[in-house]
Amino acid sequence: MRLAAGCAVLGLTATLAACGSSDDPKSADGPQKVTMWMMKDSVTDDYLARFRKDFAATHKNIALDVQIQEWDGIGEKITAALASNDAPDVIEVGNTQVAQYAASGGVKDLTDRKADLKGEDWLPGLAQPGNIDGKQFGIPWYAANRVVIYNKDHFAKAGIKEVPRTREQWLADTAKLNKGGNQGIYLPGQTWYALAGFVWDEGGDLAVKDGKSYKGALDTPEALRGMEFYKQLQALGKGPKDSDEAKPNQVDVASKGDVSQYLAVPGNVKLVEEANPALKGKFGFFPIPGKSADKPGASFTGGSDLIIPEASAHQDAAYEVVKALTGEKWQTDMAKTMSYVPNKTSFAKAAAGDEGTAAQAAAAANGRATPNSPQWAAVEATNPIKGYMTAVLTGKDPATEAKKASESMTRTLGS
Known part of the structure; x- marks a missing residue:
């Protein structure tokens, strides 16, 4: 912060x-x-x-x-x-x-x-x-936490009558939306808070307690499954693979009107509507779907x-x-x-x-929440998670890149 x-x-x-x-x-x-x-x-x-x-x-x-x-x-x-x-x-x-x-x-x-x-x-x-x-x-x-902000008109034209409640349905609906010049979802490749939620849903974590310190845990099977889902979802849009929601500014992207879904806190819609008044009243909200319909996906709070x-x-x-x-x-x-x-x-x-x-x-x-370490702020300052995500999205081996990122986090968390 x-x-x-x-x-x-x-x-x-x-x-x-x-x-x-x-x-x-x-x-x-x-x-x-x-x-x-x-x-x-x-x-x-x-x-x-x-x-x-x-x-x-x-x-x-x-x-x-x-x-x-x-x-x-x-x-x-x-x-x-x-x-x-x-x-x-x-x-x-x-x-x-x-x-x-x-x-x-x-x-x-x-x-x-x-x-x-x-x-x-x-x-x-x-x-x-x-x-x-x-x-x-x-x-x-x-x-305050991120939710899925969606364009109601896009959903109606795609024949989607209910918002998805599971990851599987979310992928299917997003594929339907990804037509007619619209992108089903705008998800920049380095949106690591979203990745954290998918990792948590799989039973993994960004880092885990190791004695008195923490060690990076992106290379566990659970965390790798979270990254695999992120890769599938990100591919259904045109988001850049090497930046986060700040570059380009997500508000500028969403205000063009061709984005069917994006992840942000609800108040972000007010900024989009200010940038493009024609979109006022077009957006709805739903929690990021989980693996099953009985509860929403985990999200960073x-x-x-x-x-x-x-x-x-x-x-x-x-x-x-x-x-x-x-x-x-x-x-x-x-x-x-x-x-x-x-x-x-x-x-x-x-x-x-x-x-x-x-x-x-x-x-x-x-x-x-993120790992409860006094050194977590230092991890975010260099943020090897972002580099790891870009590497995977551009075709590099997930296990190899996850191990590199985890080792970097372990060094920082133990410093």
């Missing part, structure tokens, strides 16, 4: 303190001031204003100071804050970043709060990254967790903020406002009114 230096303070009713300050010298005589770092664009100004007003009314002994942070450079900023004596009280972090921060020793272990938060109901793929060696450091806040630094001066008050943001009232509001998936499976009803969010929620029930 990308993170940023400096903080942009949100212009709400309360006066916000300078970045990084969590202690209020007047707190002994009045409400404790709890400072929260929240990432830019995580929620709308209106949502945050509603939450602040409600929280102030129900927690009169706590003054909430929200400071909005830029993504660019935030990793270094959080790392420095966790090592200081002047940390904020609550920090929003990307769910795959929790292991990195927990390894520093500066994040409070919240395992004893899990029962109070009804953690047994958290989405597995969202809760998993916050749990390090059996200890819960990150509290799941919200989830991205999103944010909330952590409390060890250096927080107001840890109990900070917990009240975390508990409120992750509770039913504000999870439901967030699902309706931001089209995010709530953090608990029992909150899925909050997404029922929106087709895209409902598809995300259904997929999130079978969500997974």
Whole structure:
């Protein structure tokens, strides 16, 4: 993830303190001031204003100071804050970043709060990254995952009356769509999050625990079967074999109108419709199909967790903020406002009114996360998975290339 230096303070009713300050010298005589770092664009100004007003009314002994942070450079900023004596009280972090921060020793272990938060109901793929060696450091806040976005007109013309629920049917339907100048699916060759889902469905993983570290696992029979399915699906479109959805920009491709299906978070449709208003209302959503119809395919669950630094001066008050943001009232509001998936499976009803969010929620029930290693960020920086995928899609031996990529990952994860 990308993170940023400096903080942009949100212009709400309360006066916000300078970045990084969590202690209020007047707190002994009045409400404790709890400072929260929240990432830019995580929620709308209106949502945050509603939450602040409600929280102030129900927690009169706590003054909430929200400071909005830029993504660019935030990793270094959080790392420095966790090592200081002047940390904020609550920090929003990307769910795959929790292991990195927990390894520093500066994040409070919240395992004893899990029962109070009804953690047994958290989405597995969202809760998993916050749990390090059996200890819960990150509290799941919200989830977002890729679904299949499809052109309803294309499906109707191809005679497809129901969206596919199995991989086998998905391949068959995509082949039907791949006619008349349309491409049945736009799937760039390096969409490694999608590959991860297919690997997980086969019982494999990107990397597995090996003693105290991790080792790459792309060369297992299960992972190789996941890559084989990816190859079959990718061949039914015109996606480039040597790049991901950023090059070319997937929105630009989908907005041309000849793409029958592509993988993205539901909000991506709004950008496509802005680029080509003629496509407004043409798209539908369904979870990535699984191997059988009884459940959707596994999918990478991205999103944010909330952590409390060890250096927080107001840890109990900070917990009240975390508990409120992750509770039913504000999870439901967030699902309706931001089209995010709530953090608990029992909150899925909050997404029922929106087709895209409902598809995300259904997929999130079978969500997974990347390996829970502090070194995983370094793997993503060089990302041998992408090179492996391109090699296989261009005709090289899958087993040989998987072994190379796995060895590269093992070196990085063990560094």
